Amino acid sequence: MEWFPQDAMKAYLHTIQLCKIHNIQDCNLGGSRLIEPKYIEFVSALAAGKRARLMVQITPDGITALTIALAVAAKQTGGLLICIGHEDHIEKSKALFMKNSLENMIKFIYGNPCEVIEQYKNIDFAVIDCKFQDHLKIFKTINLNPSRSTMVVNNFHHRKDGISFAEVVEGKNCGVKSVTLPIGEGMHLTRIGSTSKREINRRYKRFHVTYEN
Known part of the structure; x- marks a missing residue:
């Protein structure tokens, strides 16, 4: 899938702006675990740069900075x-989206993620927290866009089964590429399509340098 750097940069800068306004750059809104600013900005830029239309987030912490x-x-x-x-977890923080004109961009679904996820097909961009106990089941049932999708698994070092999403889908999809990045508590990216490990690492380094500057 083609990469759109202008969209990536706009999302990146907008995320930085919101982090500064609401002072949420260092913490989850639904918990006390620290999260690196460059982590959420990178993921936002990655989703926007790929022009992902249908995105899904599954986390046991409710609404987070991510x-x-x-x-x-x-x-x-x-x-x-x-x-x-x-x-x-979600209802307590919904007002923040309204304050920033983001309420039309997000749909909150309550229930068992393993059952709810089956309602959605051809997902372009997904973020799954490995602290969610049944994340391996999600790996096996989630329906991603076979030609242009990205799976982000955060808190990757928390996984107990030792299995990555890439290992689950490899052989079932064409052009599966994956890489683990040393940010947050481990982030594993799997790309179904044409993106290579070298390209993912290059994007991460570029946005990391931008943040540091």
């Missing part, structure tokens, strides 16, 4: 973010 970043990317691409989680 949710905001994905909504920013959805606004840039004219897409939709599906946030799947528990109602109690």
Whole structure:
């Protein structure tokens, strides 16, 4: 899938702006675990640069700073973010989306993610938290766009089964490429399409340098 650097940069800068305004660059909105600023900005830029239209996030922590970043990317691409989680975690932070005109970019779905995910087909961009106990089941059932999709697995070092998404889908899809990046508590990227490990690493380094500067 073609890469659109201008869309990536706009989402990246918008995410930085929201982080500064709401002082959310260092923490999850739904918990106390720290999250690196460059991590959420990179993911936002990656989703926007790929012009992902249907995005999905599954996390046991409810709305997080990463949710905001994905909504920013959805606004840039004219897409939709599906946030799947528990109602109690999500309802507390929904007002933040309204304040930033992001409410039309996100749809909150409550229920068992393993069941809810089956409603969505040809997902362009997905973010799955390995702290979600049944993440391996999600790996096996999620329906990604076979020609142009990206799976981001965060908190990768928390996985207990030792299996990556790439290992689950390799052989079932064409052009599966994956790489683990040393940000957050481990982030594993799997690309179904033409993106190579070298290209993913190059994008990460470019945005990392931008943030540091």
